[in-house]
Amino acid sequence: MWQTIVSYIPDWIVFVQALVLLIVPIIIYFTSKWLQSALGSLTSEGTTTENKSEENTPEDGKAEAEDNAPFTGEYVTDLASIKNRIAKNCDVHFREFTMANGKKAAIIYVEGLYDKELIEVQVMKSLMFDDVEETEKPSDETKITKTYLMNKMLPISEIREALNLQQVVSDILVGSTAMLIDGIVEVLLLGSATGKTRSIEEPLSEGLLRGPRIGFTEILSDNTAILRRHGKNESLELIKFQVGTRAKKDLVVAYMNDIVNSELLEEVKRRIESINMDYLPESGYVEQLIEDNSLSPFQQAQNTERPDRVINSLLEGRVAILLDGSPFALIVPVTFSMLLQSPEDYYERWIPGTLLRMLRFLATFFALFAPALYISFISYHPGLIPTKLVMSIIEARQGVPFPSLIEALIMETSIEILREAGVRLPKPIGPAMGIVGGLIIGDAAVNAGLVSPFLVIVVAVTAISSFAIPSYSAGITLRLLRFLAMFCAAVLGAYGTVLFFLLLFSHLVKLKSFGVPYISPISPYRLDDWKDFIFRLPFKVMKRRPLLMKTKDSDRKK
Amino acid sequence: MFTRTDDKITTAQTVVIISCYMLGSGVLTLPRTLTERVKTADGWISLIVGGLIVLLAGICIVKLCQQYPGKTIYQFVQEIVGSWIGSCLSTLMILYFVAISAFQIRVMAEVTKLYLLEGTPMWVIVMSFMWIGLYLITSGINSMARLFEIILPITIVVLLICMFLSSEIFEIDNIRPVLGEGILPVLRGLRSTVFVFIGYEIMFILPAFMQHPKKGVKAMIIGTSIPLVMYMITYIMVVGALSVDGVVRSTWPTLDLMRSFEITGLLFERFEFFLLVIWIMQIFSTFTITFYAASMGLAQLSKRNIQPIMYGLIPIIFIVALLPKNMNEVFDFGDFIGSVSIYLFGLLPVVLLLITKIFKKGALKEDG
Numbered sequence: 001m002w003q004t005i006v007s008y009i010p011d012w013i014v015f016v017q018a019l020v021l022l023i024v025p026i027i028i029y030f031t032s033k034w035l036q037s038a039l040g041s042l043t044s045e046g047t048t049t050e051n052k053s054e055e056n057t058p059e060d061g062k063a064e065a066e067d068n069a070p071f072t073g074e075y076v077t078d079l080a081s082i083k084n085r086i087a088k089n090c091d092v093h094f095r096e097f098t099m100a101n102g103k104k105a106a107i108i109y110v111e112g113l114y115d116k117e118l119i120e121v122q123v124m125k126s127l128m129f130d131d132v133e134e135t136e137k138p139s140d141e142t143k144i145t146k147t148y149l150m151n152k153m154l155p156i157s158e159i160r161e162a163l164n165l166q167q168v169v170s171d172i173l174v175g176s177t178a179m180l181i182d183g184i185v186e187v188l189l190l191g192s193a194t195g196k197t198r199s200i201e202e203p204l205s206e207g208l209l210r211g212p213r214i215g216f217t218e219i220l221s222d223n224t225a226i227l228r229r230h231g232k233n234e235s236l237e238l239i240k241f242q243v244g245t246r247a248k249k250d251l252v253v254a255y256m257n258d259i260v261n262s263e264l265l266e267e268v269k270r271r272i273e274s275i276n277m278d279y280l281p282e283s284g285y286v287e288q289l290i291e292d293n294s295l296s297p298f299q300q301a302q303n304t305e306r307p308d309r310v311i312n313s314l315l316e317g318r319v320a321i322l323l324d325g326s327p328f329a330l331i332v333p334v335t336f337s338m339l340l341q342s343p344e345d346y347y348e349r350w351i352p353g354t355l356l357r358m359l360r361f362l363a364t365f366f367a368l369f370a371p372a373l374y375i376s377f378i379s380y381h382p383g384l385i386p387t388k389l390v391m392s393i394i395e396a397r398q399g400v401p402f403p404s405l406i407e408a409l410i411m412e413t414s415i416e417i418l419r420e421a422g423v424r425l426p427k428p429i430g431p432a433m434g435i436v437g438g439l440i441i442g443d444a445a446v447n448a449g450l451v452s453p454f455l456v457i458v459v460a461v462t463a464i465s466s467f468a469i470p471s472y473s474a475g476i477t478l479r480l481l482r483f484l485a486m487f488c489a490a491v492l493g494a495y496g497t498v499l500f501f502l503l504l505f506s507h508l509v510k511l512k513s514f515g516v517p518y519i520s521p522i523s524p525y526r527l528d529d530w531k532d533f534i535f536r537l538p539f540k541v542m543k544r545r546p547l548l549m550k551t552k553d554s555d556r557k558k
Numbered sequence: 559m560f561t562r563t564d565d566k567i568t569t570a571q572t573v574v575i576i577s578c579y580m581l582g583s584g585v586l587t588l589p590r591t592l593t594e595r596v597k598t599a600d601g602w603i604s605l606i607v608g609g610l611i612v613l614l615a616g617i618c619i620v621k622l623c624q625q626y627p628g629k630t631i632y633q634f635v636q637e638i639v640g641s642w643i644g645s646c647l648s649t650l651m652i653l654y655f656v657a658i659s660a661f662q663i664r665v666m667a668e669v670t671k672l673y674l675l676e677g678t679p680m681w682v683i684v685m686s687f688m689w690i691g692l693y694l695i696t697s698g699i700n701s702m703a704r705l706f707e708i709i710l711p712i713t714i715v716v717l718l719i720c721m722f723l724s725s726e727i728f729e730i731d732n733i734r735p736v737l738g739e740g741i742l743p744v745l746r747g748l749r750s751t752v753f754v755f756i757g758y759e760i761m762f763i764l765p766a767f768m769q770h771p772k773k774g775v776k777a778m779i780i781g782t783s784i785p786l787v788m789y790m791i792t793y794i795m796v797v798g799a800l801s802v803d804g805v806v807r808s809t810w811p812t813l814d815l816m817r818s819f820e821i822t823g824l825l826f827e828r829f830e831f832f833l834l835v836i837w838i839m840q841i842f843s844t845f846t847i848t849f850y851a852a853s854m855g856l857a858q859l860s861k862r863n864i865q866p867i868m869y870g871l872i873p874i875i876f877i878v879a880l881l882p883k884n885m886n887e888v889f890d891f892g893d894f895i896g897s898v899s900i901y902l903f904g905l906l907p908v909v910l911l912l913i914t915k916i917f918k919k920g921a922l923k924e925d926g
Contacts, residue, residue, distance in 0.1 A: 022873045025692050025693075
């Protein structure tokens with residue numbers, strides 16, 4: 001009895017392995033905990049430094065008090081204080097003149113930003129050449145009030161008043177023209193910035209054959225106008241936020257007020273308000289600052305240049321975020337299937353739309369697993385491939401000196417470099433580079449015996465497949481994960497590939513974008529949502545908005 | 559929040575979990591274990607009967623759990639039989655779940671070593687598998703349910719395709735005559751069929767997580783019928799193709815079936831690879847759910863946080879999985895677990911249900 005029990009006590013090596021088994025996940029757990037807290041504290045560190053600067057020196061406080069003090073109404077002192085503040089800038093100009101009634105006035109503007117025609121024709125002309133009829137003139141010549149100016153003398157729609165220096169300076173610097181008149185306490189701010197802008201063009205990153213050829217631009221007001229123009233719709237609401245602690249930028253949250261789930265909206269607002277960053281140059285910053293999981297390789301907001309896509313998402317109950325200065329709008333929450341859908345699926349008839357979607361799912365599978373499967377079959381299980389095929393592959397690989405992982409890595413890495421180079425290159429050289437890189441290097445590598453021709457096919461199919469994914473960001477993710485899959489396959493063969501699949505999906509089922517499971521509607525099963533998933537059923541069948549969005553109004557027809 | 563933050567599962571997810579748990583190692587071994595006992599081709603009748611018995615036991619479990627809404631067996635068993643016996647029963651169940659998950663891993667490692675990774679040390683196979691399982695279960699039952707929802711359809715489709723392809727060598731004569739030797743062989747097979755339906759005991763835990771615990775019986779019925787159908791198809795196809803004698807002689811009859819035919823003209827000529835892939839996934843689901851059940855039990859018994867317990871259980875399961883010295887001992891181990899399962903989860907729910915009905919009637923009325 002005792003003997004049998006002893007014989008079952010495992011070797012000490014098993015205990016060592018068990019210890020390793022325990023320690024590795026614990027290390028990973030604490031590392032990820034530490035990483036997450038490090039990533040999370042990025043913003044809180046920002047606040048502490050900011051507080052420091054605020055309580056810096058008493059001089060700062062003095063300057064602030066000066067900023068908030070109202071204008072005196074005396075031309076010379078007010079002008080001097082403004083000049084003192086911003087005259088060092090080479091692009092700020094002060095134009096002083098005398099009005100028709102003899103009073104002194106000054107116009108302050110930023111070169112290149114101010115509305116030249118408006119100021120010259122509508123403002124200066126009407127002030128300098130007083131052609132208002134005698135009868136309408138105020139009885140007392142010296143008393144030109146602000147109201148009189150605004151009502152009778154300045155035919156401009158956009159007039160604001162500013163009472164203190166801070167307001168005036170910040171508005172001048174973003175492109176308004178300030179007007180200072182002797183005897184009037186308020187400074188008038190006329191017009192708004194009209195810097196040079198890009199015209200509306202077709203989106204570069206999301207080309208379509210059929211569909212509107214309109215894309216967002218860098219100007220927020222243009223973008224919101226494009227959204228407004230989608231049709232008469234009172235429920236589209238656009239709320240403005242200001243983000244950035246140093247350089248403030250406008251950010252607009254767009255949604256349909258009678259469709260969107262209000263808890264989702266509140267969550268989006270909360271996360272945007274908690275953004276703490278001195279400057280946000282692109283919506284990618286916003287995306288990364290509001291996402292749920294910074295350690296995930298998957299994007300948790302969809303970026304798009306297409307207004308039609310944004311409007312469609314809004315009608316599904318999602319929320320769009322537009323940042324000034326970026327042509328990319330963000331759509332939240334995002335699900336994995338959205339990244340594989342193109343607006344064209346809806347514009348074409350449903351049968352081709354459905355087939356195209358299935359094709360894209362297939363392409364995703366290839367883009368992720370093709371090289372991994374190649375490696376695992378060649379290195380571990382050649383017996384599973386048909387005999388004739390395996391003969392020809394082995395024959396082709398005869399001269400290759402490397403194991404299949406190195407072989408695949410050489411080709412995959414060079415094709416990634418090629419693609420990266422192709423993006424940076426000037427347009428006329430790009431295609432030439434593609435031909436040189438793809439065809440000549442590939443052919444030469446095969447002839448030199450570095451790689452087998454079969455692998456070239458695999459790599460080419462993989463590369464083309466990853467181009468078939470409509471969203472560029474999703475493509476990057478898949479490219480990255482492909483290398484992971486290759487390593488798994490190289491270590492454990494097909495078993496490693498299956499494990500990679502399980503790991504990938506274990507991660508995906510955990511991931512949430514603004515509370516929505518990332519891989520819904522695959523799971524949890526929402527069969528109604530499957531109508532617009534791998535399939536794109538006829539519109540007559542798709543009567544409801546996605547259930548996963550928990551919209552206020554689930555019916556698409558009234 | 560916008561979505562539920564509580565860790566609840568839908569009825570469909572319950573069905574999927576039950577099915578995934580049941581569809582474990584049985585797919586590969588069932589035809590042999592069953593035929594060894596039955597010795598005729600009537601195992602499929604045993605399967606149906608066994609399935610029905612398991613279903614009854616499962617419904618008992620669900621009924622029992624419905625008396626204690628929101629509580630798992632570990633919590634309410636002490637209320638029924640007192641804290642001492644209750645703790646003992648809970649410990650037994652935890653040991654049982656640990657044993658099952660260790661057994662599943664071991665079987666998976668053996669098959670993987672045999673068919674996919676010759677020469678790779680067992681611990682490499684087992685470790686990588688366990689780490690991924692741990693990664694999944696740390697996020698709770700809802701994530702697990704969602705993963706199973708992806709795995710189960712893939713399993714069903716691939717299994718059906720494999721079985722359909724093997725119809726080429728299927729001979730109806732191999733499974734005839736029906737009941738040629740009377741009813742006795744069918745009864746002999748019952749024991750091993752009950753073993754392949756191990757998994758119904760998860761309903762001791764699941765109703766506590768269900769959004770609609772009232773639908774537990776429905777979930778149990780559907781959850782049992784999916785594996786029942788799958789097992790029936792597998793059994794009939796394997797025995798039909800390999801004949802009773804052939805099945806008894808092979809260790810993994812279903813894989814041998816897949817290897818025994820080649821279909822030319824398709825990309826792949828042999829399909830055992832696909833079968834292995836889905837089978838590894840199924841083992842993964844069985845392993846994770848038992849692992850979760852065991853850690854949940856320990857957490858509730860000791861009233862501690864579940865996360866450290868999950869980490870702590872890993873080396874234990876690993877060592878238990880490596881205890882059997884060879885394949886025969888692995889199967890003996892499996893048989894032993896099967897017998898324990900029958901006593902623990904076949905009789906226990908009935909007894910507990912009776913106790914509750916008799917003694918707790920008054921208490922329930924007071925509550926209501």
